[in-house]
């Protein structure tokens with residue numbers, strides 16, 4: 001059984017909707033042998049990361065960057081997980097009101113440093129999530145889980 005870890009900061013209904021869509025996608029029919037573990041970003045530990053086989057990161061865009069909560073997560077796990085988790089797959093969903101450029105740049109830089117490989121392009125949602133946005137998040141969850149499936 002493979003383990004997929006969702007590390008998320010979910011401070012509003014919009015982010016909760018994205019989180020639920022991603023998690024539903026991970027449970028898609030046909031994806032076998034993948035256990036999903038969800039951890040709020042402020043509680044996720046290096047052990048959670050070491051014990052997982054792939055990752056989905058979820059965050060709002062705050063002040064042109066990742067949320068402080070997801071940044072705190074990366075600060076905690078970066079060096080303890082650097083060697084052991086290289087080449088593992090990841091994906092991310094971000095929610096902002098207008099511009100996610102800085103957050104995407106930071107995510108790219110951090111995950112490149114860790115040596116993680118993108119299982120899917122990031123899903124960026126602006127404003128009230130539409131049906132299409134939720135479908136993209138569902139797909140992101142499904143594709144990332146499928147990348148781990150036997």
Ligand SMILES: Cc1cc2nc3c(=O)[nH]c(=O)nc-3n(C[C@H](O)[C@H](O)[C@H](O)COP(=O)(O)O)c2cc1C
Nearest residue numbers: 012013014060061062063064095096097098099100
């Ligand atoms: C302090 C603060 C800074 C923010 N900075 C940005 C930003 O730089 N870019 C952006 O697109 N949205 C920004 N936002 C909007 C948040 O991303 C948004 O509030 C969050 O995703 C939750 O969405 P909701 O408020 O629609 O529920 C900011 C929000 C706050 C509170």
